[in-house]
Each structure stands twice: as structure tokens, then as C-alpha cells.
Amino acid sequence: MDRKDIDNLLDKIEQFRAEKLQDVEELRVKLLGKKGEITRLFEEFRSVAPEMKREFGKVLNELKTKAAEKIESLRESFEDILDTDTKTDFTKPGDAFELGTRHPISLVREEILDIFGRFGFAVAEGPEIEDDWHVFSALNFPPEHPARDMQDTFFINPAGDDPILLRTHTSSVQVRTMERQKPPIRVVCPGRVFRNEAISARAHCIFHQVEGLYIDEGVSFADLKQAILLFVQEMFGPQTQIRMRPSYFPFTEPSTEVDISCNICGGKGCNICKGTGWLEIMGAGMVDPNVLEASGIDSTKYTGFAFGMGIERIAMLKWMVNDLRHYFENDARFLKEFRSVL
Numbered sequence: 001m002d003r004k005d006i007d008n009l010l011d012k013i014e015q016f017r018a019e020k021l022q023d024v025e026e027l028r029v030k031l032l033g034k035k036g037e038i039t040r041l042f043e044e045f046r047s048v049a050p051e052m053k054r055e056f057g058k059v060l061n062e063l064k065t066k067a068a069e070k071i072e073s074l075r076e077s078f079e080d081i082l083d084t085d086t087k088t089d090f091t092k093p094g095d096a097f098e099l100g101t102r103h104p105i106s107l108v109r110e111e112i113l114d115i116f117g118r119f120g121f122a123v124a125e126g127p128e129i130e131d132d133w134h135v136f137s138a139l140n141f142p143p144e145h146p147a148r149d150m151q152d153t154f155f156i157n158p159a160g161d162d163p164i165l166l167r168t169h170t171s172s173v174q175v176r177t178m179e180r181q182k183p184p185i186r187v188v189c190p191g192r193v194f195r196n197e198a199i200s201a202r203a204h205c206i207f208h209q210v211e212g213l214y215i216d217e218g219v220s221f222a223d224l225k226q227a228i229l230l231f232v233q234e235m236f237g238p239q240t241q242i243r244m245r246p247s248y249f250p251f252t253e254p255s256t257e258v259d260i261s262c263n264i265c266g267g268k269g270c271n272i273c274k275g276t277g278w279l280e281i282m283g284a285g286m287v288d289p290n291v292l293e294a295s296g297i298d299s300t301k302y303t304g305f306a307f308g309m310g311i312e313r314i315a316m317l318k319w320m321v322n323d324l325r326h327y328f329e330n331d332a333r334f335l336k337e338f339r340s341v342l
């Protein structure tokens with residue numbers, strides 16, 4: 001008996017690779033079968049000199065254990081494959097790939113931009129973190145105006161001449177557009193706005209607005225009225241009427257608040273419109289000459305109109321959602337309701 005033969009055999013066992021279960025069985029026969037190599041070594045062992053028996057006995061036993069272990073582990077690896085093969089039903093239909101849904105605020109935002117896009121309005125955006133100038137001063141807010149108060153505005157840095165704050169409306173983008181561009185200007189400005197309000201069904205500290213601005217020579221209140229009427233009829237249906245109530249905003253003169261005929265009761269009066277037949281949807285007006293001048297536009301040559309609406313408000317009226325908080329909680333049961341809306 002030669003020690004080298006044993007070592008060679010050990011190497012062979014270690015390096016053996018099986019491609020199929022049959023290879024494993026062949027290995028077993030070759031090593032441990034009646035005429036197998038290990039069986040033969042054990043037979044030879046009987047005639048080993050007594051003083052060598054101890055050494056050879058030990059290595060032979062190790063060899064046999066190794067071989068048995070190798071065969072067992074190879075067998076197991078094939079059993080795993082066999083197992084899954086029999087359990088997998090390849091004829092079964094695949095799992096459906098579940099599509100997400102678009103958020104209702106995105107849907108309404110896109111619809112508003114699309115309608116005004118067809119009227120020739122481009123989209124303009126601006127920063128959410130703003131300075132006092134773009135949110136208030138350039139829009140003709142007097143220094144003591146209550147909207148500048150900490151109670152309404154989230155300040156990042158309230159100190160200094162031009163405090164840094166979270167914009168409270170998207171009218172700031174009007175200013176940025178007028179600073180950048182010469183008339184004619186026709187833009188809609190969608191975006192997130194922030195106000196220091198307690199969260200309830202009717203108020204939130206974060207919401208979304210779309211601002212509109214049209215500046216050119218000879219733009220009149222009649223243009224404003226027609227643009228809004230066309231918009232609401234596209235958005236809420238051709239039967240929709242508008243009503244304009246006089247109002248006040250620092251950046252427009254004259255200013256108006258616009259109502260639409262209640263699309264739920266058709267103007268007869270219901271609990272959504274609180275019996276009035278009308279629902280408020282936006283603020284609007286003719287751009288104040290001071291606002292044009294603050295951004296370097298000649299107010300003797302140009303006039304313009306502006307409007308601003310809350311996207312959540314439009315979405316609530318469109319789908320009769322009675323709690324604003326639904327839009328921010330990302331409850332999948334709510335969001336899936338909009339699956340069929342494109």
C-alpha cells in the first residue's frame with residue numbers, strides 16, 4: 001500500500017464535479033462499490049505490516065469518510081433542484097405587475113396646465129425657498145401687511161432687510177417671470193406653497209397652487225373673464241357658469257374672487273355649496289401698475305391679468321373629497337380610487 005495512492009485519490013474526490021445525479025452514483029460505485037478503489041484499499045490493508053497498521057488505518061478511514069461526505073453533499077445539491085422542479089408549475093399564469101396610480105394632485109395639476117397650454121400659456125416654475133422681495137414687496141404688500149406675520153409665514157431667516165422664507169403663494173413666480181422676460185408674457189406657474197396653519201379638514205400647512213399671468217398691450221378685464229370662463233368650462237363641463245365678486249389683493253386692481261356654479265346641484269343649492277349654488281375657486285384681477293413697475297415693466301404701455309387657484313380646492317370640487325388631509329397621507333386605499341383617471 002502506497003501513501004501517494006491515497007493522497008491522489010483524496011485530490012480526485014475533492015475536485016470531482018458532477019453534472020447530473022447519475023455522475024454521483026457512478027462516483028459512489030467507483031470508490032465504494034464492491035470493486036471500488038476504496039474497497040480495494042481496505043482489502044490491501046489486511047496485508048499491511050502490523051507496525052504500519054495504525055498510520056494507514058487512520059488515513060484510510062479519513063478517506064472513506066471524505067468520499068461518503070462528498071457523495072452525500074452532491075446528492076443533496078441535485079435533490080434541491082429536483083425538488084423545485086417538481087414544485088414549480090411552469091404553466092401557471094405569471095403574477096400581475098401592479099401599476100401605481102398618479103396622485104390626484106398631479107392629475108389636476110396636469111389638467112390645468114394642459115388647458116392653459118391650449119390657450120397659449122407656457123409653464124414657469126420658481127423656488128419654494130424665497131426672499132421677501134419676490135413673495136411680498138414686489139407684489140405691492142405694504143410693510144405692515146398681516147400676511148408677512150410669523151403667524152402666516154414660515155421664516156427661515158426673519159432678520160435683515162430681505163428675510164428668507166417659504167413662499168406662501170406662487171405669485172412669487174409672476175415676479176421672477178417678469179424680471180426675466182419682456183412682454184408679451186403668458187405663463188402658468190404651478191407649485192407647492194407653505195402657510196403656518198393648524199392642519200384640519202379645510203386647511204393644511206402645505207398645499208399647491210397654480211398662478212396665471214398674461215401681460216401684453218391692451219389686455220383687459222374682459223380677457224380675464226373670458227379666459228377664466230373657458231378654463232372652468234373645460235375643467236368642470238360646458239354648462240359651468242362663473243360669478244365674479246369684488247375683492248382685494250395687494251397685487252391686483254381691480255381684484256375679484258371667482259365662483260363657479262355648483263357642479264353637484266347644478267346651481268339649485270346643496271350642502272356642498274351651502275345652499276348658495278356657487279363655489280369659490282380662485283382669486284384674480286388686473287395686475288397692479290406698481291407690480292409691473294417693480295419688475296421693470298412699463299405700466300403706461302402694458303396691462304395684464306393674473307389669477308391664482310388652489311389645486312387641492314379644484315380637486316376637492318372635482319371629486320367631492322371633503323377632507324384635505326387625504327391628499328397628504330398617501331393612504332393607498334384613497335390613491336387607488338384614481339386608478340381609472342388619466
Ligand code: DAH
Pocket residue numbers: 168169170171211212249252282283284285286306307308309
Ligand atoms: N396669491 C393669492 C393667494 O395665495 C391668489 C391670487 C389672487 C393670485 C389673485 C393672483 C390674483 O394672481 O390675481 O391667495
